[in-house]
Amino acid sequence: MNCRARFLAPIAAATLLAGCTLSPADRAQRAEDAMAQGDFAAAKLDLVTALKDKPGDAELLMLLARTQLELGDGEGALQTLRQLDISDPQVRIMTGEAELVRGMPERAWQAVEGWGTADAKRIQALSKLALGDVAGAEARFVEGTSASGPKARLLAEYARFELARGNRRQARDLVERAKLEDADAFDVLLADGQIHAAQGRPADALAAFKAALARNSGNRAANIGHVAMLAETGKLDEATSALEGFAGEDERLDTAHLAALIAAKREKWNEVRDILQSREGQLADMPQADLLYAQALKQLDLGELARARLVPLLRRYPGQRDVRLLLAQVQYDAGDRAGALKTLEPVAGRGDASGPELSLLARAARATGDPRAAAFAGRAALPSGQRFAMRLSAADRALQDSDWSEAVAAYRDVLAMSDGKNAMVLNNLAYALGRTGKAGEGLDYAARAVRLAPDNAAVLDTAAVLMLETGRDRARALELLRKAARLAPGNAEIKRHLAEAERTN
DSSP states (O other), rough: OOOOGGGGGGGHHHHHHHTTOHHHHHHHHHHHHHTTTOOHHHHHHHHHHHHSSTTOHHHHHHHHHHHEEEEETTTHHHHHHHTSSSSSSHHHHHHHHHHHHHTOOOHHHHHHTTOOOOHHHHHHHHHHHHHOOOOHHHHHHHHTTTTTOOOOHHHHHHHHHHHTTTOOOHHHHHHHHHHHTHHHHHHHHHHHHHHHHHTTTTHHHHHHHHHHHOOOOOOHHHHHHHHHHHHHHTOOOHHHHHHHHHTTTTOHHHHHHHHHHHHTTTTTTTHHHHHTTTTTGGGGGGGGHHHHHHHHHHHTTHHOOOOOOOOHHHOOOOOOOHHHHHHHHHHHHOOOOHHHHHHHHHHOOOOOHHHHHHHHHHHHHHHHHHHTHHHHHHHSSSSSSHHHHHHHHHHHHHHTTHHHHHHHHHHHHHHHSSOOOOOHHHHHHHHHHHHOOOOHHHHHHHHHHHHOOTOOHHHHHHHHHHHHTTTTOHHHHHHHHHHHHHHHHOHHHHHHHHHHHHHHH
């Protein structure tokens, strides 16, 4: 029922509004519209009201439970879900999510136990992670990648898991696979933003966080990422306003970290120290805040205090290269050049080593008489584009030499150093993975290549061959091979692949 009383004179409007109500169906539609706009608080109000008129309605209850989960109300969601049929797979998944939000990982596991879908594996992985079983979480994530059902949310959570372990390259690969399935899903956008941020791409991260907030304006992680990237891109006044808008008087560590980050961008290092110093006991639970505190100590010439924080931080997170670099800088400044070289040793041979890492490696190597000093300095002097070109050349050479393992490693580095959207790099990585017995993983890259270059015969051929090797969608593989043959009628290898596929079809 549409209510038009707002167009009438005030007294008449007040009279009519007293009897003007929306039907449960209208409220449900308005709630869904609000959810689509990311306004879950407004959606909840409409759904609660609609259920008063239509108690026990399964559709309304499902919408309300989803809204409560998005608002972080695990207890409320669980109460709502108890009114629904627990044999419904979606109800069981949402029950698992509600238990996770409530901090009950054992119950979350029980809610989905015996189910083998990707969503169930996601709940199990997060349950294991909440219980401190990292190996168990990884095993469930891996199982989920080949399980039945939609995988975008599982892949996004898996990507965040790898990012937390410092594996940025694997995290980027996983989120790109998730984007192939559902590029607009909130979880995918959130993971995409967090990984862009970790890879030093603040503009891309900011765009992803803004898109995520359009789908859930109240999500804390998306708001935090949004503020952080506003600060990273120099929009400090906007960052301050956004922080005040969602945090208010909130004094939690993550909002304190954002305030300190904005102060750091303004080079107010005393302010950074003051904000974080009173929370020293909590910093171990938030590595990025601990790192920022150490950076402030270094800037204030308190290097020994900075080192005391960085050593245990790196021990806990050995894959965090920004921690490693800052510790090496502190060691070098303190005269411990051998220690700085040892700290940076794990990145010395990486194709994606950054300019600052290579420059410090060169200086530390020179000071300690290490013969690699000139090589480090030479690589550091190259513009990033030239470093990229060198690694790409090494990847192509390994492919030509049939050195499949080196080709895989080099092409992964190339993807990590770029936006990950070069169709031929994706195609070649897919091909090399196939030759190392990892056709399933290769197919994911091949699918991304096909999406980027749907009229490239070589790309279509690689994807089709991997589909046939994995037994996935033979009809689609034939379709791709026939198209590839039309595009490149003189290519003997494509002709052979097509003939073999048609013969065994």
